[in-house]
Amino acid sequence: MLRTFPKGGIHPPENKLTSGRPIRRLPLPKEVYVPVSQHIGIPAEIVVDRKDKVQRGQVIAKSGGFVSSNIHAPVSGTVTKLDKIIDTRGYKKQCIVIRTDPRDPSNLEEANYPLIDEITTEPSEILERISQSGIVGLGGATFPSHVKLHLREGQHLDCLIINGVECEPYLTADHRLMLEKGPEILVGIRILMHALGVPRAIIGIENNKRDAIAIFGELTRGNPDIRVAALQVKYPQGGEKQLVRALLNREVPKNGLPLDVGVVVHNVGTIFAIYQAVQHNRPLTERVVTVTGKRLANPSNFWVRIGTPVADLIAAAGGLPEGTRKIVSGGPMMGKALKSTDVPVTKGTSGILIIPEDEASRGEPAACIRCGECVSVCPMGLEPHLLMNLTEKSMFKRAAAEDILTCIECGSCSYVCPSHRPLLDYIRFGKSITKQLEPKNPAP
Template sequence: MLKTFPKGGIHPPENKITSTKSIKRMPTPKVVYVPISQHIGIPAEITVNVKDKVEIGQVIAKSSGFVSSNIHSPVSGTVTKLDKIIDTSGYKKQCIVIRTDIKDEANFEDIEYPLKKDISLEPKDILQKINESGIVGLGGATFPSHVKLSIKEGAKLDCLIINGVECEPYLTADHRLMLEKTEEIIVGIKILMFALHIDMAIIGIENNKKNAIEVFKNLTTKEKGIKVAALKVKYPQGGEKQLVRAILNREVPKNGLPLDVGVIVHNVGTIFAIYQAIQYNKPLTERVVTITGKKLENASNYWVKIGTPIKDLVDEVGGLPEGTRKIVNGGPMMGKAIKNLDVPVTKGTSGILVIHEDEASRGEQKNCIRCGECVDVCPMGLEPHLLMNLTEKGKYDDASNEDIMTCIECGSCSYICPSHRPLLDYIRFGKNIVKKLNTSKN
């Protein structure tokens, strides 16, 4: 029987239309726009000036606190501007603009990285290298990886879970990475097991990726301590708390972390980035992005340099189809619509979804009919209808008391609501207000 989490969840249409599309390399952009805040935590501090020449992989913004992350130049070129631009959040953020030296770039694009299995660094040096390389969670949360791996003395850690679920509809970047870089990911897992002094790692993959499950099972049969868990196809299976419960039957505390039950969870993309950093001294300057949509001519998966304008990706797959209504950074469940195509790809960009007007229209919002379906599908056991009502009425203290901050923003409630109520929109808004109120109290 396939494993899954016990509470809530839905099964939206998968629409994995790019699952058979091998990862291509996106052409190097003429200009990159690199935000200095591509992670949860304090923005990095800019270390370059206008007219400076920079090399690919050079630190251009340095981590400015414990929960922060280095930013590296994704190209060789010249800094032309330090400016504020609209990023994927929809707000203007500080950014480093670099004009690419295409001649220098050509030399880097031809580099091949053969599989390298031997681990030469000691555990403390591995963690330091991850910090220096600017690696963050590539599943969407963008939490600095070195912080997650900084285990307090006395903490009991016995398992590393690798998140290969990719339950968000349409997105296939992780799926393709697992198929094309399987051996490298396994080495990356062994690197972390060595660095964390643990003997057990489990790769969680949803059962709609049978080829990925098979290839990992074949390659890990002789790997001590590394197992593969085939999971039921159910959204949001990829949530950390849901994944820990599904695989290990351990309940992460309401306001806690997987570490509280002896677990660390890392996305497969993050594991591959760690492999590259440790084995080839390669900082995080690019990632795999799915560019997809039912009406796109050539939807596919691409290696994309951080800072590449999303317009370049859209042009590469044939441009925007007639009747395009919305462009989403991420997938349809948790992604957010972007204002224009000048927004750059960041470390947290797993996909770009182009939605046609046939799919984009919301149903007419009606009164809540007290059906309870939003409660039934909530994987955190919350009452979304109540949280929306409290937020709508400005009762933020009451919303806080009803655990609004434990919402993982999966969107299952909005998806299932027969009255088309914008439950997630209100809950997100309420969470932001509650967070600000809690900060002011402290």
């Protein structure tokens, strides 16, 4: 029987329309718009100025602290503006605008880099290279990778988990990367095992990606320290806590991290970026993005330079279909609707989903019928109906006591609600307010 996490979860239609579409390179953008905050933590500090000439891979914004990340020029060209733009979440963020120099050789289409299998870099240098290369979690969370790999005194790791689940409907960027860059990903796994001194690694892949499971099964044959685990198809299995439970039967503490149970989890895209940084000295300046939708003329997976306008991706996939109602950054469950196609691709952009009118409309919200469906599907064991009610009534301290901050915002509750209540919308708002509350002062 295939493994999975035991609590909650759903199985929405997969709609993996682009799983058979090889990754192709998006044409070079005329301009890139590079936000200095593409990661959880402190924004990077700009170190270039208007009219500066920059080379691809050059640091243009330096890490603003330990929980931060360097930003590198995705193209060679000229800095034309330092301005604020709307990002994929709808907020104005500081941005570096670079006009691409189409004649610069470094901007030409990439040659295939040879596979470098031998690992000669020392562990401390590997961790430094990851930090300097601006690598963050490419599964969507964008947590700076060097922070994740920083062990506190007394912490011990015994397992590295590689997240190849990609449980969000429609998205296939990770799937295609596993099919096309399997040997490089395997070297990346060995690099991290070497850097952390971890004795074993498990690659978790859902069973709807049997070709990827077969590829990594073959790649790991004869290597008992790295194994592949096929998982039951179930959303949101890509969540770290759910994946750790599914693969190791370990329960990550409520407010804890996988590190607390001896585990580090990294997405396959992040592992490939680590391979590129360590073996080829290439910082993170591009990523794979799925552009998809049922009415899109040519849904595709693209190699995309960070900072490329979303409009360029949609044009390369055949243009915006008539009757489009929503454009979503990410997948349908956890993605955010975009106000404009002028927003740029960032390190955390895994997909662009085009949703037609007939599929985008929400049902009219009605009164809660106390069916308990939202409770039964919550992978964190919360009561979404209660958290929504508390938020509606501005009872944020009570919401904090009911663990609203442990919600992973997977959207399973809203998906199953027969009354079409906007549970996740309210919980997200409640979380944002609760985070701002000062700790309760102890009684005198």
